[in-house]
Amino acid sequence: MKTTTPRTRITWILITIVVAVYALFPVFSILATSFKEPSDLSNGKLLPTNWSGVNYEQILVGDAQELFLTSLRNSIGITLIATAVAVVLATLCAYAIARLDFPGKKLVLTTALAVSIFPVISIVTPLFNVWRTIGLYDTWLGLIIPYLSLTLPISIWTLAAFFRQIPWELEQAAQVDGATSWQAFRKAIVPLAAPGVFTTAIIAFFIAWNDFVYGISLTSTEAARPVPAALAFFTGASQFESPTGAISAAAIIVTIPVVLLVLGFQRQIVSGLTQGAVKG
Amino acid sequence: MASISLKNLVKKYDDGFPAVNDVSIDIADGEFVILVGPSGCGKSTLLRMIVGLEDITSGDLFIDDRRVNDKAPRDRNLAMVFQNYALYPHLTVFENIAFPLRLAKGKFREEEVQERVRAAATTLELTDHLERKPGNLSGGQRQRVAMGRAIVRQADAFLFDEPLSNLDAKLRGQMRAEISQMQRRLGTTSVNVTHDQTEAMTLGDRVAVLKKGELQQIASPRELYEQPVNLFVAGFIGSPSMNFLPATAEGTMLKTPIGDMEVPDALAAQAASREVVLLGIRPEYFEDASLVEESKLGRGTVFSAELSHTEWLGNEQYGYIHFEPSPEVKDLLDGLARDLDADELRPQVVVTLDAASRIRGGRTAELWLDTRRLHVFDPATGENLTRDAEAGAALTQEANRERAEEIERAGRDAAEAG
Numbered sequence: 001m002k003t004t005t006p007r008t009r010i011t012w013i014l015i016t017i018v019v020a021v022y023a024l025f026p027v028f029s030i031l032a033t034s035f036k037e038p039s040d041l042s043n044g045k046l047l048p049t050n051w052s053g054v055n056y057e058q059i060l061v062g063d064a065q066e067l068f069l070t071s072l073r074n075s076i077g078i079t080l081i082a083t084a085v086a087v088v089l090a091t092l093c094a095y096a097i098a099r100l101d102f103p104g105k106k107l108v109l110t111t112a113l114a115v116s117i118f119p120v121i122s123i124v125t126p127l128f129n130v131w132r133t134i135g136l137y138d139t140w141l142g143l144i145i146p147y148l149s150l151t152l153p154i155s156i157w158t159l160a161a162f163f164r165q166i167p168w169e170l171e172q173a174a175q176v177d178g179a180t181s182w183q184a185f186r187k188a189i190v191p192l193a194a195p196g197v198f199t200t201a202i203i204a205f206f207i208a209w210n211d212f213v214y215g216i217s218l219t220s221t222e223a224a225r226p227v228p229a230a231l232a233f234f235t236g237a238s239q240f241e242s243p244t245g246a247i248s249a250a251a252i253i254v255t256i257p258v259v260l261l262v263l264g265f266q267r268q269i270v271s272g273l274t275q276g277a278v279k280g
Numbered sequence: 281m282a283s284i285s286l287k288n289l290v291k292k293y294d295d296g297f298p299a300v301n302d303v304s305i306d307i308a309d310g311e312f313v314i315l316v317g318p319s320g321c322g323k324s325t326l327l328r329m330i331v332g333l334e335d336i337t338s339g340d341l342f343i344d345d346r347r348v349n350d351k352a353p354r355d356r357n358l359a360m361v362f363q364n365y366a367l368y369p370h371l372t373v374f375e376n377i378a379f380p381l382r383l384a385k386g387k388f389r390e391e392e393v394q395e396r397v398r399a400a401a402t403t404l405e406l407t408d409h410l411e412r413k414p415g416n417l418s419g420g421q422r423q424r425v426a427m428g429r430a431i432v433r434q435a436d437a438f439l440f441d442e443p444l445s446n447l448d449a450k451l452r453g454q455m456r457a458e459i460s461q462m463q464r465r466l467g468t469t470s471v472n473v474t475h476d477q478t479e480a481m482t483l484g485d486r487v488a489v490l491k492k493g494e495l496q497q498i499a500s501p502r503e504l505y506e507q508p509v510n511l512f513v514a515g516f517i518g519s520p521s522m523n524f525l526p527a528t529a530e531g532t533m534l535k536t537p538i539g540d541m542e543v544p545d546a547l548a549a550q551a552a553s554r555e556v557v558l559l560g561i562r563p564e565y566f567e568d569a570s571l572v573e574e575s576k577l578g579r580g581t582v583f584s585a586e587l588s589h590t591e592w593l594g595n596e597q598y599g600y601i602h603f604e605p606s607p608e609v610k611d612l613l614d615g616l617a618r619d620l621d622a623d624e625l626r627p628q629v630v631v632t633l634d635a636a637s638r639i640r641g642g643r644t645a646e647l648w649l650d651t652r653r654l655h656v657f658d659p660a661t662g663e664n665l666t667r668d669a670e671a672g673a674a675l676t677q678e679a680n681r682e683r684a685e686e687i688e689r690a691g692r693d694a695a696e697a698g
Binding site: 167169170172173174175176177178179180183187188191192 | 331332333352353354358359360362364366368369370379380383384429433
């Protein structure tokens with residue numbers, strides 16, 4: 001262990017506080033706004049004059065209920081499916097890339113990288129036309145497929161890096177112990193890769209969950225519209241009222257699953273699980 | 281229990297480099313064979329070819345007369361201990377050892393698995409650690425778990441890939457003894473790869489010395505030590521290693537850089553067959569002339585030389601004599617040093633002296649040399665001109681008899697204990 005002097009400790013604490021405030025203040029601001037009454041929105045203060053749950057009422061049981069809850073359902077469904085498919089495909093792909101020597105291995109990796117840096121906005125218009133023609137417009141599948149193109153490349157890259165860290169001897173040992181290639185993969189490699197798979201899954205989930213461009217362009221009704229897109233369709237109680245409060249409340253609710261996910265998976269992302277496999 | 285037979289095995293990589301070149305070894309049932317050589321000699325590759333992790337380019341591999349060239353590792357029924365142990369970090373020690381049994385689905389009932397793992401754990405003194413994860417174990421304990429995984433199923437043979445190289449010196453000696461005893465008790469055919477010649481000499485019934493993918497000599501440790509086939513084997517086996525001195529014959533006198541020596545006729549005749557020969561002298565063939573008994577003096581020759589310095593080790597001491605080799609001989613010795621994985625062979629002679637000797641560095645001293653045990657090497661081919669093949673074979677046969685006796689005795693002890 002490194003010894004830390006009180007001075008460096010204090011410096012670190014200060015830096016941590018600055019970063020935390022910088023990152024969390026907007027969240028707190030939205031949280032505060034979500035509890036403001038419509039008339040209170042432009043009071044110019046950070047905190048509401050009266051803490052009220054009227055915005056939450058509006059989106060969960062009131063006028064905006066239908067718009068918000070169906071889009072929430074869409075978001076959860078589409079994102080979970082896209083994440084699951086991406087993680088399974090990426091696991092197999094990354095394993096092959098890390099372990100096998102086959103022609104075109106480099107090509108797969110560069111293509112994945114190219115796809116991930118390709119600007120989304122430039123493909124969204126052609127995609128809109130194609131989807132409309134083949135009937136995928138405004139469907140779950142119509143969003144899952146583009147989401148895969150966002151989540152797969154990064155999943156493949158992170159998982160491939162993770163698989164490369166796992167000592168090859170483990171797999172060979174399993175094979176000598178009597179395992180088939182598939183058994184060696186399932187019993188020796190997958191359990192070790194679990195932290196990497198969870199990390200990748202979380203990253204993939206966030207990417208799909210936060211998407212706005214595809215969500216707003218490839219949907220038109222509540223059939224498939226995800227929450228980020230739906231927020232734009234919120235209206236105030238009357239046309240003279242801005243929907244800021246409702247949007248803030250919806251944003252807070254949308255943030256909750258993300259926070260829960262991180263807290264829940266934190267236990268799974270145990271670094272150092274591979275320690276002890278080989279002499280370190 | 282099985283015999284393993286390697287017939288002209290070749291391993292060529294894609295770039296055409298032969299890592300293993302035409303190696304043939306017959307390993308008898310219950311024998312402990314060591315593959316030894318400097319790094320890059322192909323010994324690990326050879327082991328991995330046996331276990332099936334490396335494809336065989338050409339040649340045949342038989343396990344009990346069954347050709348297994350194209351069999352997957354799991355179909356060869358061999359157990360391997362990896363250099364870095366390759367334990368499954370997510371499983372407990374118990375499950376690590378039980379892993380091969382669990383893979384053989386339906387073959388073992390749960391009670392059987394329990395019983396076998398407990399038995400293996402008892403043998404290896406791991407009973408207290410069965411519920412722990414490998415990450416929390418010491419190096420020696422991990423090593424034991426890896427061995428447990430090997431012995432828990434009745435594998436035909438054990439293959440060890442430098443099993444002790446990750447342990448500290450003290451533990452290494454202890455584990456060496458344990459591996460040796462375990463092998464005798466189980467009587468299982470074993471192959472061990474190592475670059476440590478102490479390990480090779482102490483563990484092996486027979487030792488195969490490899491150089492650049494080619495088998496140099498396979499024989500009992502004693503035969504390797506006393507009747508090496510060539511310069512490489514002679515230089516590789518033994519610590520401190522054999523001294524090589526250029527010599528020219530004049531009658532029964534050999535002229536060497538450290539003095540002229542009277543040698544037996546047979547030796548002189550061999551030395552006379554080449555213009556210059558390399559004389560192979562093990563350090564312990566020398567002795568302080570004043571400490572040699574009268575009766576022994578006549579069996580060797582006495583000469584005087586100046587020792588540059590001595591090292592006293594308690595039970596013996598080493599003396600060093602420097603000499604200036606000619607450029608050709610220096611090139612030859614440097615080449616040999618490269619082959620042996622050393623930086624350079626210092627042009628010096630190491631002599632082992634009795635601890636009581638009062639010879640000190642910087643003084644001219646009378647040294648006695650046992651000339652009967654010298655070897656003469658052809659500097660061009662490295663061939664040992666004075667090798668007595670019959671005497672060598674006799675040594676190896678003796679080792680085989682000893683092995684049979686030891687296995688029998690271990691079996692008897694086990695029967696009595698059981």
